[in-house]
Amino acid sequence: MEQYEPDRLSPAQVAAVRRSFASGRAALTRRTLLRASAGGALAAGGLAALTGCGIPAAGKTQGAVTSDDHSAEERTVSFSNWPEYVDVDDSGKHRPTLEAFTKRTGIAVKYTEDVNDNNEFFGKIKPQLAAGQSTGRDLIVLTDWLAARLIRLGWVQKLDPSHLPHAYANLSAQFRAPDWDPGRAYSYPWQGVFTVLAYNKKALDGIEVTSVSDLLDNGRLKGRVGFLSEMRDSIGMTLLDMGKDPAKVTADDYDAATARLQKAVDRGQIRRFTGNDYTSDLAKGDLAACVAWGGDIVQLQADNPDIDYVIPDSGYMMSTDNLLVPNKARHRTNAERLIDYYYELEPAAELAAYVNYVTPVDGVKPYLAKIDKDAANNPLIVPDKATAARAHAFRALSQKEETAYEGKFAKLTGA
Amino acid sequence: MSTLTEAPPPLAPAPAAERPPRRRGRRTPYWLLLPGILWLLVFFALPLVYQASTSVQTGSLEEGYKVTWHFAAYWDALHAYWPQFLRSVLYAGSATVLCLVLGYPLAYLIAFRAGRWRNLVMILVVAPFFTSFLIRTLAWKTILADGGPVVGALDSLHVLSVTNWLGMTDGHRVLATPLAVVCGLTYNFLPFMILPLYTSLERIDGRLHEAAGDLYATPLTTFRRVTFPLSMPGVVSGTLLTFIPASGDYVNSELLGSTNTQMIGNVIQSQFLRILDYPTAAALSFLLMAAILIMVTLYIRRSGTEDLV
Numbered sequence: 001m002e003q004y005e006p007d008r009l010s011p012a013q014v015a016a017v018r019r020s021f022a023s024g025r026a027a028l029t030r031r032t033l034l035r036a037s038a039g040g041a042l043a044a045g046g047l048a049a050l051t052g053c054g055i056p057a058a059g060k061t062q063g064a065v066t067s068d069d070h071s072a073e074e075r076t077v078s079f080s081n082w083p084e085y086v087d088v089d090d091s092g093k094h095r096p097t098l099e100a101f102t103k104r105t106g107i108a109v110k111y112t113e114d115v116n117d118n119n120e121f122f123g124k125i126k127p128q129l130a131a132g133q134s135t136g137r138d139l140i141v142l143t144d145w146l147a148a149r150l151i152r153l154g155w156v157q158k159l160d161p162s163h164l165p166h167a168y169a170n171l172s173a174q175f176r177a178p179d180w181d182p183g184r185a186y187s188y189p190w191q192g193v194f195t196v197l198a199y200n201k202k203a204l205d206g207i208e209v210t211s212v213s214d215l216l217d218n219g220r221l222k223g224r225v226g227f228l229s230e231m232r233d234s235i236g237m238t239l240l241d242m243g244k245d246p247a248k249v250t251a252d253d254y255d256a257a258t259a260r261l262q263k264a265v266d267r268g269q270i271r272r273f274t275g276n277d278y279t280s281d282l283a284k285g286d287l288a289a290c291v292a293w294g295g296d297i298v299q300l301q302a303d304n305p306d307i308d309y310v311i312p313d314s315g316y317m318m319s320t321d322n323l324l325v326p327n328k329a330r331h332r333t334n335a336e337r338l339i340d341y342y343y344e345l346e347p348a349a350e351l352a353a354y355v356n357y358v359t360p361v362d363g364v365k366p367y368l369a370k371i372d373k374d375a376a377n378n379p380l381i382v383p384d385k386a387t388a389a390r391a392h393a394f395r396a397l398s399q400k401e402e403t404a405y406e407g408k409f410a411k412l413t414g415a
Numbered sequence: 416m417s418t419l420t421e422a423p424p425p426l427a428p429a430p431a432a433e434r435p436p437r438r439r440g441r442r443t444p445y446w447l448l449l450p451g452i453l454w455l456l457v458f459f460a461l462p463l464v465y466q467a468s469t470s471v472q473t474g475s476l477e478e479g480y481k482v483t484w485h486f487a488a489y490w491d492a493l494h495a496y497w498p499q500f501l502r503s504v505l506y507a508g509s510a511t512v513l514c515l516v517l518g519y520p521l522a523y524l525i526a527f528r529a530g531r532w533r534n535l536v537m538i539l540v541v542a543p544f545f546t547s548f549l550i551r552t553l554a555w556k557t558i559l560a561d562g563g564p565v566v567g568a569l570d571s572l573h574v575l576s577v578t579n580w581l582g583m584t585d586g587h588r589v590l591a592t593p594l595a596v597v598c599g600l601t602y603n604f605l606p607f608m609i610l611p612l613y614t615s616l617e618r619i620d621g622r623l624h625e626a627a628g629d630l631y632a633t634p635l636t637t638f639r640r641v642t643f644p645l646s647m648p649g650v651v652s653g654t655l656l657t658f659i660p661a662s663g664d665y666v667n668s669e670l671l672g673s674t675n676t677q678m679i680g681n682v683i684q685s686q687f688l689r690i691l692d693y694p695t696a697a698a699l700s701f702l703l704m705a706a707i708l709i710m711v712t713l714y715i716r717r718s719g720t721e722d723l724v
Contacts, residue, residue, distance in 0.1 A: 055472070055693065057479030119688040153477065223586060223673075224561075265674050271591045272673055280553075286561045286590060399477050406690045414677035415499070415685040 056130070071333035078110040078331070079139045079338065082321070085191070086111070087354035097347045105341075107334045112137075117275065118146045125326065129155040134328035139335040141190045145232060147322040148180030148396050156186050157325045163336035164188070167343040170361045174388050175320055179247075180396035188339050189320035191351075192358030194294025194380055195233045196316055198309045203285035211312045212241035215289055216264045226281060226290030227261070229273040231409040232394040234261070236317040237291055246317065246394045251401075258408050265412060273413040282307060294380040295357035309380070311387065318391035320360065352381055470697035480693065488698040496682050496699065500706065503678040506593065507662035510600035514608040514657045515650065517601070522612035522649070523642075527621075540609050548603065552670050555599055559589045559671070566590075591673035599667035607656040615649030616642070651718050659707055679703055 071077075087097050098109050115121045121142070128135045129150075142150065150156045161168060167188050175189050199209050207220055215225045216238075227234040236246040238257040264270050271287060272278075279296050281287040283304050292309065300307045325335045341347055342361075349367035352359040353375050359368075359382060369376035379387045397405060470488060474480035493500070525536050543551055558565055566589050569575050578584040583594040619642060627637040643650075665680030679699060686696035 055469070055474070055480040057477060123688055223588065223591065268585060268673075268675070270674060277670070280556065284557070284560050284562070286556075286588075399475060403475065403690060403692065407692070410682075410685045410690055412674070413685075414674035415681035 068330075069332050070330045074331060075106050075334070076108045076110060076331060077138045077334035077338055078112065078136065079335075080112050080114050080137045081141045081190070082115045083113040085113070085141070085321075085355055087350055097342070097350050100347065101338060101341050105337060107337065109338065115141060118143050122146055122149070129153075129327060132328070134330065135326050137326060138329040138331040139338060140324050140326055141321050142324060143193075143230075143321050144178065144180065144319045144393070145397070145402075147187050147324055148178075149399075149402070150324060150326070151181055151186050152399070155327050157327060157329065157332055158185055159188070159325065159336055159339070160333070163333060164340045164343075166340045170343045170345070170348075170363060172360050172362045172388075174318070174383075174391060175360045178320075178393065178396075181322075187322040187324050188343070189360035190323050190342070191295070191321055191355060192360050193319045193321065194316060194358055194383075195228070195237060195319070196292060196294055196297065196309045196311050196380075197237075197289060198282060198292035198297050198300075198307060199289035200282055200285050200287070200304075200306050201308060202306045203288035207288070209289045210310055211314065212237050212291075215291070216260065216269060219269075221288055222267070222269050223271050224286070224288040225264070225270050226278045226287040226292075227270055227273050228278070228291050228293075229275050229413065231406055232319065233293075233317050234273065234291055235405075235409065236392065236394050237312070240314040240316070240392060241312065243314070246392050249395055251404075254405060254408070258412055261412055265414075295355060298356035298375075298378060298380050311390065315390040315392050318358070318393060356381055358383060466697045466700060469693050470701055472694050476691050485694065488694045489702060492695050492698045493702060496679065499677055499679045499682050500702070502676070503662045503680070503703075504706070504710075506597050506600060506668075506676075506678060507658050507664075509597045510604060510661050511608075511654050511658040513597065513601040514605050515654060518605055518608035518612055518653065519650075522609050522616055525609075525613055526616035526619075537613070540606050544606065548666065549670075552599055552603065552666055555595070555602065555671060556590060559595055559598075561588045561590060590671060591676075593672070593676050595671040596668045596676045596678075599671045600661045600664060603664075603667065604657040604661050607660070608653040611652040611656060612646065612649040615646045619645050647718065651715065654714075655711060659711070662707060663703060 086095055088094070089096055095111065098111060102108055114124075121140075125135045125137075125140075147156075167184075171184065171188065172192075175184075175192065177183065181187050197209060197212070197215065203224065207214075207218060209215065209218075209221075215221065215227075232246070235249075235254065235257050238261055239246045239249060239253060242253075242257060242260070244253045244257070261270070272281075274281070274290075276293075276296065278287060278290050278292060279300055282290060282292070283300060285306075294309070297307060297309045323335075323339050325332050329335065342351065345361065345364055345367050348359055348361035349364045349371060352361075352364060352368055353371040356375070358380065365376050365382050368382065375381050383391075468482055469480070471482055471484050471486060472480040473483045473485045473488075521540070525533055525540075529536050557563070560566070566575075566587070569589065570587050575584055575587060575589070578592075578594055579586070583597070584592040589595050589598075623641050623645075624637055627641050632640065662678075663680050665678060665684050668676050668678045668681055683696050683699050683703070686692045686699065
């Protein structure tokens, strides 16, 4: 405001200005007003405000992270999950496993499907968590790398093992010790996610696809190959194909993998880097083959017999979507009871039969077989020992690495 | 703005004979302006200042960001992403031209020839807005599918060989090419072109056409000398309403394009949400804003029209 100096104007000018504002219709046109307000905004913002801003360090949350637990007096838990990630009955109105939980424990579940994308959801909850405020959510489901970031930033609460007897006992061995949360102190998997190669037999027209190399190098697939916009899945599969272990990835390995993908991008081999929307492209045949998520493929196969998948000999990437209790959640104990409930074999089997992702619960197979025999025998839902042994995970990245790697990957995808 | 309202009392005394002006009347304009000004301040000026500040900060998510007047961010951003900038201008420009070419005849038809169908046709123009932008764009993926009838027809009519030669498509497909992105932009922003065109065409007095005819002007001359100049405000505001949002759009290129068609909006989105490099993202946003402002200013100067519908 110091930019405006009324004393510079002569009295007559001031009078004229006032007159024009008050009565002179012509003076107050849209154009002058826009000009004036834009000028004013720039002048106001220009100096003082610029320096005033700044984004505080995200990690250092003020105040206690574990707010008072109101679980005992408020029998409720609010649970944010991804769309179509919990069982729904045929009428589409009831969620059987969640309702059974409420019936047994008296804890009402406020279930919201508001996680559509890890990055977007992070953008949504970041302001509250960074300011040490409640997000209004007691339980959220996030993919490994984002769960790791929240743990690294200290934005999620430690879970009380005494409330999680089933979870502790039944968690599959392959998910027990991720390097970003050893011993599962903060998180438990909701479902596991296979990353495999999927193809549309009709669109392939006899071309054989068994490895990432086939996707990248076979000229007949030009412009009909898809990769995932999840950096760890796309780069991880490429690294495996190159004989490198994503769990020990170095900067050089990473650059080699991106260079390899870049070549395919430059040649026009790769059509797109997609999120979940590859499923429609694959079903239509616009994508002949792509890197894909197992659960999607199980669902696609049910509608379209042309869709099939292959696990490359070099192995595959396995990630999990994890249950986390954010800071300042009001109902931590209720949330822990919900986590534990889904590690009981029957609810876990019901859930697995519906969502078709990898169940993280050991011993579900016989219960699942009672509901759906095919699902119980599908290695994409209940992986056998040999398949489980070929799973790989991306190493936990430091914040600096994450920024650098995501930046390089974004360049690759054109943005 | 507050300084204006609190300015000292009038220094030029009113002539003695006149009665003092009504005090209320003098303040009324400011009160009427207040909601708009507040809105502008809170939702336009403040975010702008915040972004401007972000663009000259350095730091990271974990250590926080501090204002270090790191203006190099602008240069770095421009240096790294000029292809996407150029592409945005090209795609948005092509879409705007296409919108004008498609929209002008339609607006002309609605304004002068539609008669009692006028309202119905207007509803048809606006109707797509009743469904979500995303759904409409996704629908184009089905329409333009590789094996679909549209692409098949274009291919057998050798349209695709022409667009291939122009570099707009690649092989026997339309999806995941620049052509698809430009078509998506054109489709999505067409009503923004038609509506202002229609309003300014509709205001033209029909008797002017008759007069032109009486003076032996051919229909073409009438259009060239009478109709088109009078519709210029509509053309200018239509092109602005199309070009400005189209150049910042990222949905069309995300859904219909490929890695080689990413626009600046995609870069900003990925910098903000994925890489969490807020300064670069903010700098890019400002560069885009500046580029658009410059282009629009030049354009309005050249078109020489004062009022925009």
